Amino acid sequence: MIEAKNIDFYYGNFQALKNISMKIEPKTVTAFIGPSGCGKSTFLRIFNRMNDLIKDTQMEGECLINGQNIYDKSINIDNLRKDVGMVFQKPNPFPKSIFENVAYGLRVNNMGDKSFIGQRVEESLKDAALWDEVKDKLNKSAYELSGGQQQRLCIARALAVKPSIILMDEPASALDPISTSKIEELIHNLKNQYTIVIVTHNMQQAARVSDNTGFFMLGELIEYSNTKKMFLNPEKETTQNYITGRFG
Amino acid sequence: MHKQKIHRRILDKITEKLLTLSGALTSIIIVFISVFLFTEGIGLFNTPDIEEGYALYVNSENRIDNLSPEETKQIFDAEVTSWKAFGGEDVAINVFRLDAIFNFYSENELGENYELLPEKLGEVISREKGIIAFLPNEYAPQGLQVRKLETATVTLEDYFLGTDWIPTATPAPLFGVLPLVLGTLLVSFGAMIIALPLGLGVAIYLSELAGNRERKLMKPLVELLAGIPSVVYGFFGLVIVAPLVQKAFNLPVGETALTGSIILAIMALPTIISVAEDAMRNTPLGMREASLALGATKWQTIYKVVIPYAKSGISAAIVLGIGRAIGETMAVLMVTGNAAVMPTSFFESVRTIPATIAAELGEAPAGGAHYQALFLLGAILFVFTLIISVSAELISKKRHS
Incomplete structure (x- = not known):
């Protein structure tokens, strides 16, 4: 359960998020949509404190995950990020073998011995629907894979440390339609085990994969509701205009 | 209108040809220099082994x-x-x-x-x-x-395995280059032992840990270090480092291999730092974010992702550093004491190949045995740097595939 309360976020003097509150239920897929620069990615990166890496930023408000404020001083950021995995817009495997890419999170968190790691790598690759394609070349460089395979490898990498939440920042925007549909299928299957939050540019994608959708514009959360309702019968006119393609 | 087009075409062609020409010229010069070194030097093995005439x-x-x-x-x-x-x-x-x-x-x-x-x-x-x-x-x-x-005639064995370099001895000059080769390797090796950890450490600090202000202050300073003429480093070595080494290790003289290594290390630092730092800073943000997002600490991210990603750049930094150390002449000539004897420790005077060439070529009669022996030394140095850059190329290629 993720609960954001009155979040404001600033890049220098620019306010990127304006008083956003939202609840995300466990084991659901939530999509964030909105035009470029609306703050949806910034908001996503609140949940694993990825924005901390950007200099000269400031956050106000509270973000609770399972009841605990992740911006509290007592929080260990590394543990938080282990629990809140992330998949990025561009596939970004490490310059290592396929196996080592998936094992990375386990190794840096000192999780398990050799046989455990081997087992978990296989599990994760299976969960990411990549196992059959790579099982014979686990020691080959991850860069030998196609873009779509690389992105699924990145998903497997995120799954390996067993997070409870997976954040996806436009995970299919750099991929071809076939790879995109594979990722969407994967998201559908992962929903049973994980809470997934996905940022997407593609409204059809949001409609296909998500249970709930949040529509952002100019740093504000305009509307947040059940996906079906949002696409069939939005409450606000701006939402209506956006999803019917009048702007954006 | 049409005329203008022709003009532009001619201009394009000329530029293209000029660029091709400069590329070709550079290649020719490089080939010429290496051939020149070898042809001037190789005659040594046809020269009688006692003084000419x-x-x-x-x-x-x-x-x-x-x-x-x-x-x-x-x-x-x-x-x-x-x-x-x-x-x-x-x-x-x-x-x-x-x-x-x-x-x-x-x-x-x-x-x-x-x-x-x-x-x-x-x-x-x-x-x-x-x-x-x-x-x-x-x-x-x-x-x-x-x-x-x-x-x-002078034999290959006398030259490459000889342990005495006494090119002016009469009646039979000795051209054993082993002490010079070993001296060069010793001093360069020592320099790398000092410069690599220090240089890579500073590079990591600058690219990963330093704030904007520190970086803005340090980078120009480091680059300034690269611009200091080597003779000034030599002065510094002679006046500051040599007495320090002498005192610290209680030696009879301060001009030792160690002194040379220290000075060379300082001289190689800017190259190593700026090349390695650039390589590490070029690691994509996405790669770092991916690592951090998996719960890796900043330090784990540095040594498990940033350094492996930058390793070809880092090995380039190492090679350039070694190249600088092996080829450096003036500063080494000033601080190593220039004793052409087989080196046995860092605390003795040694003489390097470049220092020998610089010090002796002026006195060696052109075309004579001594002259040829010096040219062959140049060729040896050339082969050294060639081996280093080729092996670095191979390493980075192998790792990348």
Whole structure:
């Protein structure tokens, strides 16, 4: 359960998020949509404190995950990020073998011995629907894979440390339609085990994969509701205009 | 309109040709230099191993046919005093040089223009059983009892495995490059031991840990270090580092291999730092974020992702650093003490290849054995740097595939 309360976020003097509150239920897929620069990615990166890496930023408000404020001083950021995995817009495997890419999170968190790691790598690759394609070349460089395979490898990498939440920042925007549909299928299957939050540019994608959708514009959360309702019968006119393609 | 187009075309063509030409010219110059080094140097192995224009003569009863340069040196330095040492009879060696003729004959007896000199020399040699005479060819002695020692040419073994570099010794100069090669390797190795950890450490600090302000302050400083002329480093080494080394290790002299290594390390630092730092800063943000997003700490991200990603750049930094160290001349010449002896520790004076070339080429007669030996040294240095850059290329290629 993720609960954001009155979040404001600033890049220098620019306010990127304006008083956003939202609840995300466990084991659901939530999509964030909105035009470029609306703050949806910034908001996503609140949940694993990825924005901390950007200099000269400031956050106000509270973000609770399972009841605990992740911006509290007592929080260990590394543990938080282990629990809140992330998949990025561009596939970004490490310059290592396929196996080592998936094992990375386990190794840096000192999780398990050799046989455990081997087992978990296989599990994760299976969960990411990549196992059959790579099982014979686990020691080959991850860069030998196609873009779509690389992105699924990145998903497997995120799954390996067993997070409870997976954040996806436009995970299919750099991929071809076939790879995109594979990722969407994967998201559908992962929903049973994980809470997934996905940022997407593609409204059809949001409609296909998500249970709930949040529509952002100019740093504000305009509307947040059940996906079906949002696409069939939005409450606000701006939402209506956006999803019917009048702007954006 | 049409005319303008033609103009543009011609201009494009000319630019293109000029660029091609400059590329070709550079390649030709590089090939020319390497060929030049080798051709100038390779003649050494066709050069007689005693001073040009001279020969050694002995009494014909002497059983020795030839002497190696090493043996010749021992005789003329009076380290060996009996022919027995070289398998001859037990007769004392009597070393004879041209001026010694005046001990036997007055100037008048040698004729007006020394035309009787060869004959008289022959007489002397015939009389003395243990004699060895080092004489110019123009006064080659004549007489039945005189035998000229066969001269060999400088051998590969003498050159590459010889442990004495005494290029000005008469009658037989010694061109053993081993002490110089080892001196170069020792000093460069020491420099790398000091510079690599330090340089990579600073590079990591600058690219990963330093704030914007520190970086803005340090980067220009580091780059300034690269612009200091090497002779200034030499001064610094001579006046500051050498006495420090001398005191710290309680040595008789401060100009040691260690001093050279320290100065070279300082000189190689800017290259290593800026190349390695650039490589690490080029690691995509996505790669770092991916690592951090998996719960890796900042430090884990640095050594498990950033450094592996930047390793080809880092190895380039290392190679450039080593290249600088191996080829550096002036500063090393000033601080290492320049003793061309086999190095045994960091606390002794050594001499490097570039320092030898710089110090001696001016005195070596063009085309002579010494000159050729120096050119071959240049070729050896060239091969060293070639090996380093080729192996670095291979390493980074292998790792990338």
